Amino acid sequence: xxxxxxxxxxxxxxxxxxxxxxxxxxxxxxxxxxxxxxxxxxxxxxxxxxxxxxxxxxxxxxxxxxxxxxxxxxxxxxxxxxxxxxxxxxxxxxxxxxxxxxxxxxxxxxxxxxxxxxxxxxxxxxxxxxxxxxxxxxxxxxxxxxxxxxxxxxxxxxxxxx
Numbered sequence: 567x568x569x570x571x572x573x574x575x576x577x578x579x580x581x582x583x584x585x586x587x588x589x590x591x592x593x594x595x596x597x598x599x600x601x602x603x604x605x606x607x608x609x610x611x612x613x614x615x616x617x618x619x620x621x622x623x624x625x626x627x628x629x630x631x632x633x634x635x636x637x638x639x640x641x642x643x644x645x646x647x648x649x650x651x652x653x654x655x656x657x658x659x660x661x662x663x664x665x666x667x668x669x670x671x672x673x674x675x676x677x678x679x680x681x682x683x684x685x686x687x688x689x690x691x692x693x694x695x696x697x698x699x700x701x702x703x704x705x706x707x708x709x710x711x712x713x714x715x716x717x718x719x720x721x722x723x724x725x726x727x728x
Contacts, residue, residue: 594622599637601693601701602725609721631714633722634704640694646677649692649700657681657688680715687715693726701726 592607598620610624610633621636644652650672658665661683668687670679676693691703703724707715 592624594624594635596620596635596637596701599695599699599701600697600727601635601637601695602727603633603635603703603722604725605633605722630708630711631718632704632706633718635701635724637695637699637701639699641698643698644700646672646675646692646694650677650679653679653690653692653702654681657683682709685709687712689715689719691724693724695726 592605592610592613593602594605594613595602596619603622605624609626609631611627612625612629614623614625616622616636620638621634624633625631642648650670654665664683666682668680668682671677676691679690681688681690686706686708689703689705692700693702694700701724703722705715705718705722707718
């Protein structure tokens with residue numbers, strides 16, 4: 567249910583190729599939900615916007631690293647604990663007997679959680695926004711790449727303008 571914004575279809579990125587020197591930092595912004603995602607564009611070379619243009623999926627050239635971000639209206643006025651619980655329920659429904667909890671921290675306006683499933687580590691960062699919406703960032707890496715995940719948590723960042 568909650569992962570629906572992340573599961574909405576993604577289509578190929580239709581941006582025109584460029585001959586300019588690659589930047590160190592790419593940026594995806596979403597005006598409707600008023601957030602931007604900063605990411606290392608030399609690492610995440612494949613980009614696919616969601617069909618409804620409320621998010622983007624970034625992958626490395628080899629497909630092993632992934633970062634996804636999407637916004638969603640909080641029409642039911644869920645708390646961060648509710649959103650976390652729904653996320654966990656969705657994950658365990660999709661991967662029964664496979665999900666291993668690694669860590670979580672729920673604050674006043676955001677939560678962070680890391681789970682292991684599908685032979686990957688998955689980091690979730692959800693932020694409640696002032697416009698009665700929330701944005702969720704998901705970063706996934708293969709098992710054994712814990713150091714890469716830690717680096718990506720610093721290199722991939724949300725700017726929520728809040």
